[in-house]
Amino acid sequence: MIKNNIKLAWRSIRKNRLFSMISLTGLTLGLLACISVVSVVLDDFSYDSQWSRKDDIHRLLTNVDMGNDVSNKMSASWAGLRPALMDNFPEVEAVTNIYTVDRHIKKNIEDTDVIDLKALETDSLIWDLFDFKVISGNPKQFIHGKSNLVLTKTLKDKLFPDEDVIGKIVFSIPSFGSEPTPFLITGIIENIPSNTHLRAEALIIEKGRLEALYKEQYGSFTRNYVLFKTGTDVNKFSEKLNTWYTDFVGGETKYSYEFQPISDTYLNSEFDNEIDIKGNRSTDYILLGVAILVLFIACVNFVNLSVARSLTRIKEVGVRKVIGADRKQIITQFLVESLMYFVIASLIALPTFYLIIPFIEQFIGHALQVSLLSSLEYLSLGFVAVFIVAVITGTYPAFLISGFKPMNSLKGLINKNEIYGQQFIQKGLVVVQFSIAIIVLVSVFIVKSQLDFINNKDLGYDEENLLAINPTSWDGKGESFHKEITNIPGVTSASLANWRPTFGSGGMLKSIDNPNNLGSKMQVWFIAGDVHLPKTLGVKLISGRLFDEKLITDAPQSKPIAFNNEEKKVNTQPSILTEFTANALQVTKMNTTIPELETNPIGIVKSFHTQSLRYDFKPVVIVGESNPDYSSMLIRVKEGTSSEVTAKINKIWKQMFPNKYLAMNWVDDLVEKQYLEEDRLQSFFSFFSMLSLLLSAIGVFGLVAQSTEQRIKEIGVRKVLGASVKSIVVLFSKDYVKLVAIAIVIALPIAWFATSKWLQDFAYRISVEWVVLLLAASIVLVIALTTVVVQSIRAAIRNPIKSLRTE
């Protein structure tokens, strides 16, 4: 029986080419979209779950109480906690420090070629936490005297294809320090899977910092990863640690600690601005939601077309019933047919997915470690899901068609109520379909306008034609380098500063009493730079003055601010405030010392955006500092001279810092990089919006094709009676225009609500304009109308004699 049903289904699919094409195209695209997105999401959710001790590995986070019930979460913690944890707590098996770093390697010291690599800077205890597979060498044995470099297989094959590299020394060219560091290659390991937040090509194993934990609560911060003994209750342990720490420091501290399971780090690092490899759970849900909607649209097409087509098969069902089929058997037959469509669509979608994996990987920016194809379990779950969707989708048409009375179906008589219900559902589904298409389209427009808005918003400084050199140690040559750079034709100004745009709000932070809200604290950021900083950045002066090159007091050589209370001295350094800061501090008069900040404002500039537009302005104070030991450099370049200037900068750098890596970016690139996630979201939405529109349109196309086919005789009769083509087109289009209108009424408020919600993530955002909503609505209306009109014209211009004769 089942064999027979499959044979029948196959014939039916082949017989109704148009219907089958539309259904299969839709289902295949919908399934492909779902497979792709589900794979990306599965990959995102699989991060750091591959380690054999994953349940025991935790990242140590620090919460810093900032007062006012505000606390800052950091992924760093005291370096001294490492010995403290290992010595005082039997629950702790090992603690290691891990930083993801960019390093620049020369194979030989005299080489000019520099190889960039991403590495984990860590210590030997990392082997206790993570199961990296050693291919050759004995890297677990730390060799003292040098940093040990462990290469992954791919990196080894890339750098040293046919060489035995164990024991070889390569040189790391620092961007901060001045001397190359020799790295001793001690081993090769299997590639680190890409689904870890510790994605890297190499391990740099150092001796390990041995810093004690200070009662005075100072010291350096590092990223501590803790391995617990299996079975440790980590929640209890963090309480224990916090109690212990509070006792240790003598009762009062603003620091508290928590442990984050390693498999949670990737999707829960939104607080951590310093790491790049992190995911976003809500983006994942958005992607999944949109993909499911696309599949839903495809299923709706399938249901609607099946139902429309089933009316032409009523006779067949009547015959089958008369010759002995019961309802169950008819339902089975039609369900098998639906299943066949899904099976065929899956069989096309799966290999297609396999082929487009590289494009997906390009889109998400890294290899897809886990996909629907990667385990039999996922694959079978996928098939079960498709099966369930297929059964749900096929059930309604099957029940509908099997329910007609055999005698009526044989005579072509169908109960009006049955038809009414069917049409009602069909129309309802079309409305839902178009609502989805409208919502997705509005989202595209909003995401796009928000990105345009962000990209075109005046940041308060000029981000174009501005170069930023990463922080480095100048070895006393900062001023002379600065001089050389300003001498380059094409450079209008340059500045040594401890801050670069997009990297936080400033170089230093001070917490003071909030003058606007007594009793609460306010965080004020400090940007320190030389006298050229305001000009180089291109900030706009509102009142007072900028720094003066001639006034040595404007940019003193000394440490600009005394941070340590003990060192407190009367230091009223001149400073420039942003307008926002001036308002926040209630500064109206220039040259009046603000004691808490130990500064003396000389000028107010227009507020500028130090960070992504997701965040509001922060209070920022610019203070002068000349010839710093360590700093970044900003270089203002004349329009159109960028390539000559960068070449010259490189040349000067090589002369002055031959063993140092020049890490330099255009500031507008840095600004753009902040919106990578939104950019991706936009391309994703654009693609899926086109897909949902296309599917909705072909769905309607199929429905109209079906109904003109069914009403061909009616059209013929109407024409014979004198109806014009126009009146027939109106007859067929009217219904669909109504449906799209209803869809618009339903979709626009939802779209408005959803996009407004999304926009709330941004401190600076567009408002959702009616024009955008109406534009999306009219596009959908036009597409639907065009589809209907084209199809009905085709039916209307046919010669009535022909259509009447077909009976």
Added chain:
Amino acid sequence: MKNTLLSLNEATRTVNSGSNKVTLLDNINLNVEVGEFISLMGPSGSGKSTLLNCIGMLDHFTDGGYTFLGEPVHSMKEKNRSKLYKEYIGFVFQAYHLIDELTVYENIETPLLYKSVKSSERKAMVADMLDRFNIVGKKDLFPIQLSGGQQQLVGIARALIGKPKLILADEPTGNLNSKQSEEIMELFAQLNKEGVTIIQATHSESNAAYGSRIINLLDGKIV
């Protein structure tokens, strides 16, 4: 010895058309013995088809009694009723009503599939039927490739494959030319001789003559 196949006792069928109650069959009393070949005659709208459908249990009487093989059909549940007709009754239609998507072979085989007959048995039964109707050579053709007469042969073969006790034929030759009609009627006569009870509705006197009994209907009444 006579054997009653079915009997109708004051069987009536009414329908509501708008606010009017229309009587399609009016107090029909009829006994059909096993082995009879009955021809129902009467003008269009006299109730021939309705009577056939009601006897075939595709439709039902609204009043009166209907007994089939001793079972009271009028008081049966829908499910049992359809079980009964699937077991004992075969239908032949004026418009053949073959399934266009199926070959001749498959059309004949389908009723057996619905009865869950085993594959090997099915093959033998269909082969017998093809043989008997001399359409072995056409078994892989689709209905559209056959003439009307050939299609009706397939229709009859399909009705017979389930070994019914009763064949109900509604204008079986209505769409056929006189030569084809004759062949079909000869076949019915032959089947009747082999013991199958037949009730046919027809307009044609000559077709009616093949029957053992003629029942005339007018406005839903036996006259």
